[in-house]
Amino acid sequence: MLTEEQNRILTQVGPGTPGGQLLRRYWHPILITRELTPENPVKHLRILGEDLVIYLDKSNQVGLLADRCPHRGASLLYGRVEKRGLSCAYHGWLMDCAGKVLEAPAEQKDSIARNVKTTAYPVQEFMGFYWAYMGPAPAPAIPRYDIFMRKDGRHKIVAYPRLDCNWFVTAENGVDSTHLQLLHQEPPGAKFKPADSTRGYIDDIEASDYYKNDIGIMKRRTYHGGTVDEHPFIFPLMLRTRGSIWMRTPIDDEHTNHWVVEFRQGDPSPEIAVEYLAPFKHPPDAVHPQAVFEKFPKHGWPLSEDVVMWETQGRIADRTKENLGGADKGVVLLRRIMFEEIERVQRGEDPLGVIRDPDQVIDTNFDASLTMVYPTGHVAQTVPV
Ligand code: FES
Ligand SMILES: [Fe+2]
Incomplete structure (x- = not known):
């Protein structure tokens, strides 16, 4: 649980606000x-x-x-x-x-x-x-994450509908491993179902761990039987998943842009295709409870389910009324890092993940050899990126 003041620090993006000053370093x-x-x-x-x-x-x-x-x-x-x-x-x-x-x-x-x-x-x-x-000079470099620099295939941008909520819920979702086995337990068209829909596939997880690295937070899931999957949250706004990188840009305190850059190996081309997804809710400008959300649209799952959870937390989630548990330890770690990095900016230092060398290719530490099991018992279609 946070105080109102702490919640403001995490969520405000405008000029002169502590969070806004942090975001302006990227x-x-x-x-x-x-x-x-x-x-x-x-x-x-x-x-x-x-x-x-x-x-x-x-x-x-x-x-x-x-x-x-x-x-x-x-x-x-x-x-x-x-x-x-x-x-x-x-x-x-x-x-x-x-x-x-x-x-x-x-x-x-x-x-x-x-x-x-x-x-x-x-x-x-x-x-x-x-x-x-939008920060103080000198500007750093745009980080050349490894997936951006691949030349042995094609990149594609998927533009998601504008999110009518503050950006920080999307970041918290990126360090919230356990929701995968619960929220996303029913892929559209799946021929299998968990035995107990309240528990989803959570009982197949032995441990969810989070640790800070030099670009953000690594999430590690260990399944019973020893299978492990990992994917990195890139501080403060991006998420690296298998074959893609999710990027968010705050519009203001209550709206956020969401884009995904995908990479598929083979048939190389420098052309970057763009796909625009239709809104997941109707009417598209309404918010909960007036808006009716589609959890399973034709395109955009599983993010469409995440969007329902993000927007229904409110335009700015009220963290003074929450009840965090042990499974929220990634969220707790992220908030701690946010406060630490805001303090670093206030001391005039570069925050976590700021890159000064424009030629440096950033290893996102995505270990493609780890098998993603999704949902548990069903190995995901994998691409080696
Ligand atoms: S030139 Fe007069 S308002 Fe812009
Ligand atoms: Fe999700």
């Missing part, structure tokens, strides 16, 4: 690159509680600026892209991707405007996404 995927085109060159994005616009100018430069024009606050979403940047539709103030005002056409002397600088964040393209860094 690069975040913010948009699938193919969504920004010369035909649609400006998009509004809300990231870490900040209203921004991303644009592609006529020199093919990509910029990420505060949505609010520094002149009198009109939205730059309706601006015009030019060769040198983005020009506000209202009075034409032209800004480059560093946020510098280059021109203020209505001014006799535009020296006033030239001393103004709007908020601008660096953007890089990687793995089919634009990524943004």
Whole structure:
């Protein structure tokens, strides 16, 4: 159980908040690159509680600026892209991707405007996404996780419907091993069922262990009979699973983006396919209890079941009323690491998992030789990644 103050620290993402300052030390995927085109060159994005616009100018430069024009606050979403940047539709103030005002056409002397600088964040393209860094300079590197760097197959992005909840429940879910045998006990179309649906397949698990490593938390499940499976949670937002990496980007305290990058070995191609999943709930903008969730949609299981659990915990889960047990030790460890890493940021240090070397390929410690048994007794289709 946490205090209200502790819960705020874990969940707030805005500028100046302790959690927001931690999250601003990492690069975040913010948009699938193919969504920004010369035909649609400006998009509004809300990231870490900040209203921004991303644009592609006529020199093919990509910029990420505060949505609010520094002149009198009109939205730059309706601006015009030019060769040198983005020009506000209202009075034409032209800004480059560093946020510098280059021109203020209505001014006799535009020296006033030239001393103004709007908020601008660096953007890089990687793995089919634009990524943004919204923290203090110098920016670190976007981590080259091993699965991103594979050349012997194909990557694909699966874009999930927006989550109408705070990001931290998704992180807690990533260090919550035991829900696999309970929540996900009935794969769609399965020809088997657990003998007792309350216990699911949990009695096949001998131990669930969690330990901190140099990128986050390793989860290790040991089954009766000695089979072991492991997969790593990459602090603070990602989850590495067999054949994929799950990525989350907080929109604001109550909404989160969720993307999965999959990799399949064979038939190499540098092209990255994109699949957009239909909403798992109806109406798509409603929240519990007005929304009706689909636990078993055509695409997106088992995450669709996780989404029900995340969103029904509330837009921001109230951790002052919970009753944690021994099986929540991964959640307890994650929260402890969050508080420790927030303190490191406050001391001016790099938090866990920040990478400074752009050429370093990060070993996610995913041991493909370990067999994932899912649900227990039924070996999952495996791919060696
Ligand atoms: S409000 Fe943007 S140029 Fe005036
Ligand atoms: Fe799950």
